[in-house]
Structure formats: structure tokens, C-alpha cells
Amino acid sequence: MSQLVSIPAPTAVPARRGVISKVLHDPLGVISLVVLVLILLATVLAAVLAPQDPARSSLDDIFAPISAAHPLGGDSAGRDLLSRLLYGAQVSLLGATIALLTSLVIGLPAGLIAGYYGRTFDSVSSWTSNLLQALPAIIVLLALRTVFGPSIWTSMVIFGVILSPGAFRLVRATVSGVRNELYIDAALVSGLSDTRIIARHMLRVVRGPLIMHSAMVLAICINIQAGLEFLGFGDPQTASWGSMLNEGFLNIFQAPQMLFWPGLALFLTSAALALVASSLRDALQAGAVKPVRRRGSVKVAPAGDGAAPSDALLSVRDLRVAYSGGSVEVVHGVSLDVAHGEVVGLVGESGSGKTQVALSVLGLLPTGGEVTSGAVALAGERLLGRSASFLRTVRGRRIGYIPQEPLSNLDPSFRIGNQLSEVVRVHLGLSRAAARDRVLDLLARVGIPDPARTYRAFPHEISGGMAQRVLIAGAVSCDPELLIADEPTTALDVTVQADILDLLRDLQQEKGLGVLFVTHDFGVVADICDRVLVMRQGEIVENGPAQAIFDTPRHDYTRSLLGSMLDGRPARLARVKVTGDGRA
Numbered sequence: 001m002s003q004l005v006s007i008p009a010p011t012a013v014p015a016r017r018g019v020i021s022k023v024l025h026d027p028l029g030v031i032s033l034v035v036l037v038l039i040l041l042a043t044v045l046a047a048v049l050a051p052q053d054p055a056r057s058s059l060d061d062i063f064a065p066i067s068a069a070h071p072l073g074g075d076s077a078g079r080d081l082l083s084r085l086l087y088g089a090q091v092s093l094l095g096a097t098i099a100l101l102t103s104l105v106i107g108l109p110a111g112l113i114a115g116y117y118g119r120t121f122d123s124v125s126s127w128t129s130n131l132l133q134a135l136p137a138i139i140v141l142l143a144l145r146t147v148f149g150p151s152i153w154t155s156m157v158i159f160g161v162i163l164s165p166g167a168f169r170l171v172r173a174t175v176s177g178v179r180n181e182l183y184i185d186a187a188l189v190s191g192l193s194d195t196r197i198i199a200r201h202m203l204r205v206v207r208g209p210l211i212m213h214s215a216m217v218l219a220i221c222i223n224i225q226a227g228l229e230f231l232g233f234g235d236p237q238t239a240s241w242g243s244m245l246n247e248g249f250l251n252i253f254q255a256p257q258m259l260f261w262p263g264l265a266l267f268l269t270s271a272a273l274a275l276v277a278s279s280l281r282d283a284l285q286a287g288a289v290k291p292v293r294r295r296g297s298v299k300v301a302p303a304g305d306g307a308a309p310s311d312a313l314l315s316v317r318d319l320r321v322a323y324s325g326g327s328v329e330v331v332h333g334v335s336l337d338v339a340h341g342e343v344v345g346l347v348g349e350s351g352s353g354k355t356q357v358a359l360s361v362l363g364l365l366p367t368g369g370e371v372t373s374g375a376v377a378l379a380g381e382r383l384l385g386r387s388a389s390f391l392r393t394v395r396g397r398r399i400g401y402i403p404q405e406p407l408s409n410l411d412p413s414f415r416i417g418n419q420l421s422e423v424v425r426v427h428l429g430l431s432r433a434a435a436r437d438r439v440l441d442l443l444a445r446v447g448i449p450d451p452a453r454t455y456r457a458f459p460h461e462i463s464g465g466m467a468q469r470v471l472i473a474g475a476v477s478c479d480p481e482l483l484i485a486d487e488p489t490t491a492l493d494v495t496v497q498a499d500i501l502d503l504l505r506d507l508q509q510e511k512g513l514g515v516l517f518v519t520h521d522f523g524v525v526a527d528i529c530d531r532v533l534v535m536r537q538g539e540i541v542e543n544g545p546a547q548a549i550f551d552t553p554r555h556d557y558t559r560s561l562l563g564s565m566l567d568g569r570p571a572r573l574a575r576v577k578v579t580g581d582g583r584a
């Protein structure tokens, strides 16, 4: 195993405090949480705390004053107010929870699917959500009450349905906001399924906003439920805060306490929920990380025609890629081979089509892009036109991918170790412990000085160079046959670039990897590539061994690229000798 040198230390970043910990550092958050916990405890322990049966009435206790027997007094039927308040809390909180859960059961999955996949489901569900929001909630509740009877539980389920567009829109907006982040691409490129990406990455992103939303919705539901009971739409025999308000209102002059206590309970619960929501919002905003987006969302490349040719590891034949329904062609019939253990550089200026070729191989062209013709094969096996599930077994497992912007390709809300071991577990079927050991070994192998610490770290706690080492570890974690590196050093500073190239060369030789190295930099080509393809305006204009291209470039464009390389910094002469006159 090669020794690696000059490893940059991880950038010192203060440890990240969890959202709960931030809420616990906010005095208002703590007070409101304590109030909520007390209310919840009192509700759950109503049978223990209530002095008597909430329905038991006594003529002697009508409008009873506050006393040891009736700590909050008695009502117009001689029932104990404290007992009714405690038991009433069960009805009010349960009713509100039913409405909230109903809205989440509908809104969460619909929002996840609409935000992630978009298209027809998004259009239909957005239209349905707009329709539901346009309905006057109270009128609908009154109309359906005549159908289903005066059950408060049914009313709260219906109210939950009416509230579901709120959850739907929040989840949909949050998911579509992160759907185009690079780390979601990275998860796709690693071969993770859509279901897994939704369940792990998307759910984690919507979790915070949804908890905040739920606290607000719970407060609204408690008040709406009380309002319905107040208007007499509940069961009059059951104690609830709303029915107590109703009775209190009728007796406001004889016994104002009948109105005061349920009113206070409602106020305290709603205020505590609103303050918890606000504290959560502050905590979430403080922890927000702004990742970088890529240019468009990906879609699996459609079928190309043609047979899989040659016995090369990677074989691309007459590849054509177009946008705008095929009218704008950006790759014009590219053919290339990468042999087992060979490093092929795909070089060209920005916009020449290098990335389109790489993404076509992975079956991950941006939305609007399609392979209009050509063939791509890995070890003789056709890739273009294969099913999404087949491509998932290839990406990450047989083809490793190293992206350009390391930090943006790591999910900011997951620890680095979890992100790497997830891919290893999916592809190699390892246990949690075995995956962890493998990832720790890999982190050590790519030159990370304290693998255990990096395993536990979040992406913002490490430097760009470290993040690129982490992504290289991820790319080789399942022992792929082919590595596609898309400008893996462009976003790094020059000293780190050299270290990363050394690492890639060591790994390539150690594992006998075939590598397609996309770059605009002939210096990098000189460092690492055996063979070079020069690309210009969607076509390969020159193709040959790296040494030959440097010694005797045939195409003017290659000569101008080589010239500009030497204007900048000299090539590191790992594989290619550059002559002293400025020509390669």
C-alpha cells in the first residue's frame, strides 16, 4: 500500500449542535416545552389527578366555589370543573392529534412523490391540493356532519383531510428544493434506489420543517376542535374544552370560572405549541446549510440503438446527445474505449461536451437531455436503454464516480461515515459493523489522518481536499472496474490538487482500475493519463497515447490547449516529458 504525503488537516469547525439542543438553549423554547410536557402529563394521568368522575353531578355543588373538594369550583350541573378540564384535555388533544395525523398521512407521501418525481403526479396532486384549499372548511364540516352524525372524531378526520394540502405543499416545496442538489445526484450515481433516497435523504430534509408545521397545526386543530364543540357540534355528554367553553359562555355572569379555566387551558396549550414551533424554526434556520446546485435535474438516459462493441472495459460508439427534444445536439457521434487498467483523459475546453459523455455512460443526463443514438457497453454488457434497476446495480458497484465539487456532493445532514457505509451495505450486502470497518479502512487508505473522527464528522466539518478524499473512498468502496472522474481536482487549490492526483494514481495502479478522466487541464493529463482524447464542440478531434499527443499534436486545437497549459503552470511530469520550448 503506498504511503501518502502532505495530508491537509481538517478545517476546524465548531461542533454542530442538534436542533433539540438549540431549542433547549432558547429560554422560550424550554418554558413552552415544560408547559407542554406538564399539560400532556396531566392529560395522561387524568384518572389519577381528577378528584371525581367528570360526569358526576350533585345539586349541592352547582356553581360550587373553589374549595379542597373542587379545586377549580363546580359547574352549572354541580360537576367538578378540574375533573372535567383534565378529562376534557384528553378529548381535545386526541381530536387535534387525529386531525394532524390524517393531514400528515395524506400530505407527507403525496408531497414526497410530487416533489421528487414531479410530472403528472405533481400536476394532479397540486391541482387536488388547490381544490381542497379552496373549500370553506367550516361549511364542509357542517355539511358532512349531517351525513356522518355529531361525532367529533369524524369531524377531526375530515378536518385533517382539509388540512392535508398544507403538509403536502410544505413537503413538496422542500423536496423539490433539494431534488437538484449535487448530493442527491451523488446518491443516484452511487446506485441507491429512489425509494432509499426518498426514505433517507428526503425524509431527513423535510423532518425539521414538518415538525415545526405540525406544532402549528396542532395548535390550530385544538382551537378548531374547541370551536366546533363550542358551537355544539360535538357530543354534549362528553367533557371537552370546547363543550366547557360552551357551558361557561351560557353562565358567564353566574360563574365566570366556567369560562376562565378552559379558556386558560386553550390559551396555554396553543401559546406553548406556537412558541415551540417558533423556537424550532430558529434552530433549523441557524443550522441551515446551503449546498450548491447542479444545472438541471437528472433523468435516466433513454435507449440508444446499436450493439455493444469491442472487448474494452468501457466502449462508447457513435454517441449523440441532444437537448430540446433532439433539436440541439451537443455531442456529435463520439466513440471511445477505455481498456482494463487504462487511464484515458477526455480533454477539452468548457462546454465541449465532456460531461455529457460521462453522464451518458452513467445514464444520468440532465432533464431535457437524451441520447439520440449510439451504444455504451461496460465489459461487453450494453448499458444504454437498460432499466433503472439494472443501472443501479452498475452505478457505485461497477462504475465509481468522482465529482468536481466535493463538498456539494455530500449530504450536509448526514455523518460522512453513514453516507459511505450506506452505499457499501446496499451493494455488498455487508452488516452495519462490517460496512463500518470497511469504510474506516478506506478512509485510512485515502490518507485521512483520523478515520474514526472523519467517520463521525458532518461534511461541513472537513476541508474541500478532505471531502474529495472521502468521495474517492466512496467511489472505490465497492471495488468498481471503472472509475469516472469528472474534473476531480478543479475545485481544489493547487497543492491539494497534486495530492489528490497522487492518490488517484496510486489507487488506480493498486486496484488495476480503468479510468475515464474528464478534465480541461493538460497538466492533469500529463500527470495521470495513458491515452488522451481531445474534444471540441461535441466531437473528438484527436486521439492517441498521451506521450504522442504531447510530442506531436496534430490538431490546431490540441496545440492551442497545450499552449494555454504552459502559459499557466507547468505540467507535473509524471508520465509525459514536456520539451523546453513550450511545446509538449
Ligand SMILES: Nc1ncnc2c1ncn2[C@@H]1O[C@H](COP(=O)(O)OP(=O)(O)OP(=O)(O)O)[C@@H](O)[C@H]1O
Binding pocket: 295, 296, 323, 330, 348, 349, 350, 351, 352, 353, 354, 355, 356, 357, 366, 367, 368, 369, 520
Ligand atoms: N441541462 C442542459 N440543457 C441544455 N444544454 C446543456 C445542458 N447541460 C449542458 N448543456 C450543453 O451541452 C454542452 C456541453 O456541456 P458539458 O457540460 O458536457 O461541457 P463540458 O465540456 O463538460 O464543460 P465544463 O467543463 O464546463 O463542464 C454545452 O454547450 C452546454 O451548454
